[in-house]
Every structure is written in C-alpha cells, then in structure tokens.
Amino acid sequence: MIVLEQVSKRYRSRDNQSWFTAVEPTSLTIRQGEIFGLMGYSGAGKSTLLRLINLLERPDEGRVTVGNQDLTALSPADLRRARQNIGMVFQQFNLLSNRTVEQNVAFPLEVAGWDKQKIRERVAECLEIVRLSDRSQHYPAQLSGGQKQRVGIARALAPSPHVILADEPTSALDPATTRSVLACLEDINKQFNVTIxxxxxxxxxxxxxxxxxxxxxxxxxxxxxxxxxxxxxxxSEIGRELIRED
Incomplete structure (x- = not known):
C-alpha cells in the first residue's frame, strides 16, 4: 500500500547557516491492511517521516508511492485528489471550534464536493462507527479529549480512505481514554481493512x-x-532500550 524509496528531509537551521537532517535516506514498505508503527525517542524523525507519506512535507530526495500512485510525480491538483484517499489524525485534534461535531466530520467531504445528502449519510455512518452519534450537535469545547480524538478519527474516515496516518494520537490522553481510542482505530482497521x-x-x-x-x-x-x-x-541496541523502557 505504501512504498518509500530512499526518502530524506533536511531543514535549514534558525540562523540559516547550516542544515539539520530530520530524515536520512529511508526505504520502507507498508502492506495493505496492516497497522504499522513509527517508534523512537523525541527527535527521531517519526512525525516528519509520517508527513512525507502524504507529502505534507515534500521529500528532498526519493519517491513516495501510495496505492501504486507515485505521489511525488503528481501535479498539485492531482495530489489534492490523491490525498482524499489518505486520512490524517493529529495529536492536538485540529478540530474547527466554531463547527459542531457533525460539521467537523463533514468538512473534508464538503471540500471534495460531495452531494449534501451523501454527506449527511456518510457523517452519520462515521459518527456511529466512533460511537459519537449522540454528540453530533456538540461543539469541540463541550467534548472530552478522547471524544475530540474520536471526532478526528471520524473526520479522517469520512472520505473512505485507503490509508489513515495518525500522529501521536494518544499522547495527550489518560490511559483509559488511550485504550478507547486505540480500540476505535483497531475496529476501523479490522472492519474496513484500512492501512494505519x-x-x-x-x-x-x-x-x-x-x-x-x-x-x-x-x-x-x-x-x-x-x-x-x-x-x-x-x-539494535537502541531498539532494545526502547523496549526495556516500556
């Protein structure tokens, strides 16, 4: 489903005098329907690598293929269309505070030009999947952290993507809420064979x-x-350290 071929990313330092390498040339293959983790200490390049998958960060070198489509070769318009097959779940939820839960989930479908009736039907389906149908008219400020993240998952799921990218989706949550969010992602993976x-x-x-x-x-x-x-x-030694620290 996802193939990264020697992708890399560098940034200029704040003083513009040097370069910082966030991701060294990296190749990865992620299978359709699997849940794949990117794990490491702070500053390991995890989030940058994730954003290279949907070209929120464009690689300096290398190629990104998602579903047999070379994203790095697409025009801006074609890339926007391709991204409709790649949902994104953010650490800080990134919900629109002036929109209800229902309207937040509908947002990517509106942008994609869906028919209004189909949007209503799809939003209702997604809220049922994440068990938030009874919160459809609430605003983000009225929700718990776990509920906000489940709205984010419903929004990512709304366009029926083949892939969902989740950037630290549980780091701001308590252990019990974390378990409920992970269970939600697991259910979506099993039910729809979405690569996560x-x-x-x-x-x-x-x-x-x-x-x-x-x-x-x-x-x-x-x-x-x-x-x-x-x-x-x-x-690897560092890999064993990561496992031991759990």
Missing part, C-alpha cells in the same frame, strides 16, 4: 495495536520489527 500508520513514543501503544513497527533514531531507520503476541525482539 501511527507515530508514537509509547511502546505500550505499539504492543497493543501494531503488526510491525519501524524503530527510528536521530533520523535513521534502525530496523523494522514484527509484533507478535505483544512481544517485540529488536536487534
């Missing part, structure tokens, strides 16, 4: 949710490991 890529610094999230995970450190891909029966066996 999740950034986290919590090994417990990887154990609970992922089929495989990439271990990253200082912009480098150390290894990709299988998660079997909540067990992970890393070969």
């Amino acid at each position: 890529v999740i950034v986290t610094h919590e090994m417990s999230v990887i154990r609970r949710l992922c089929d495989r995970t990439a271990l990253l450190h200082e912009g480098k891909l150390l290894e990709v490991v299988e998660v079997k029966n909540n067990q992970i066996h890393a070969l």
Whole structure:
C-alpha cells in the first residue's frame, strides 16, 4: 500500500547557516491492511517521516508511492485528489471550534464536493462507527479529549480512505481514554481493512495495536520489527532500550 524509496528531509537551521537532517535516506514498505508503527525517542524523525507519506512535507530526495500512485510525480491538483484517499489524525485534534461535531466530520467531504445528502449519510455512518452519534450537535469545547480524538478519527474516515496516518494520537490522553481510542482505530482497521500508520513514543501503544513497527533514531531507520503476541525482539541496541523502557 505504501512504498518509500530512499526518502530524506533536511531543514535549514534558525540562523540559516547550516542544515539539520530530520530524515536520512529511508526505504520502507507498508502492506495493505496492516497497522504499522513509527517508534523512537523525541527527535527521531517519526512525525516528519509520517508527513512525507502524504507529502505534507515534500521529500528532498526519493519517491513516495501510495496505492501504486507515485505521489511525488503528481501535479498539485492531482495530489489534492490523491490525498482524499489518505486520512490524517493529529495529536492536538485540529478540530474547527466554531463547527459542531457533525460539521467537523463533514468538512473534508464538503471540500471534495460531495452531494449534501451523501454527506449527511456518510457523517452519520462515521459518527456511529466512533460511537459519537449522540454528540453530533456538540461543539469541540463541550467534548472530552478522547471524544475530540474520536471526532478526528471520524473526520479522517469520512472520505473512505485507503490509508489513515495518525500522529501521536494518544499522547495527550489518560490511559483509559488511550485504550478507547486505540480500540476505535483497531475496529476501523479490522472492519474496513484500512492501512494505519501511527507515530508514537509509547511502546505500550505499539504492543497493543501494531503488526510491525519501524524503530527510528536521530533520523535513521534502525530496523523494522514484527509484533507478535505483544512481544517485540529488536536487534539494535537502541531498539532494545526502547523496549526495556516500556
């Protein structure tokens, strides 16, 4: 479903005198229907790598293919259309405060030009999936953190994407709420065979949710490991440190 071929990303330093490498040349293959983790310490390049997948960050080098479509070769208009197949869930929810829950979920469908009746039907379906039908007319300020994140998941799911990218979706949540959000993502994966890529610094999230995970450190891909029966066996020293700290 997702193939990254030697993608890299650098940024200029604040004084414009030097460059900082956020992601070293990295290649990854993520299978259709799997839940794939991007794991590492702060500054490992996890979020940057995630944003390279939908070209919110354009790679300096390399190629990004999603669903057999080379995103790096698309025109701006074609890229906007391709992104309709890639949902995004953010750490800080990124909900529109002046819109109701229903209107927030409808937003990407409005942008895509859906018919109003189809929007209403799809929004109702998505709110049912994340168990928030009774909050459809509430505003974000009236919701708990976990409810806000589930609205974010419903919004990402609304256009029926093939891929959902989740950037630290549980880092601002308490443990019980985290479990409910992870269960929601797991249900969506199983029900719709949506490929999910999740950034986290919590090994417990990887154990609970992922089929495989990439271990990253200082912009480098150390290894990709299988998660079997909540067990992970890393070969790299830093990978073993990450597992031990859980």
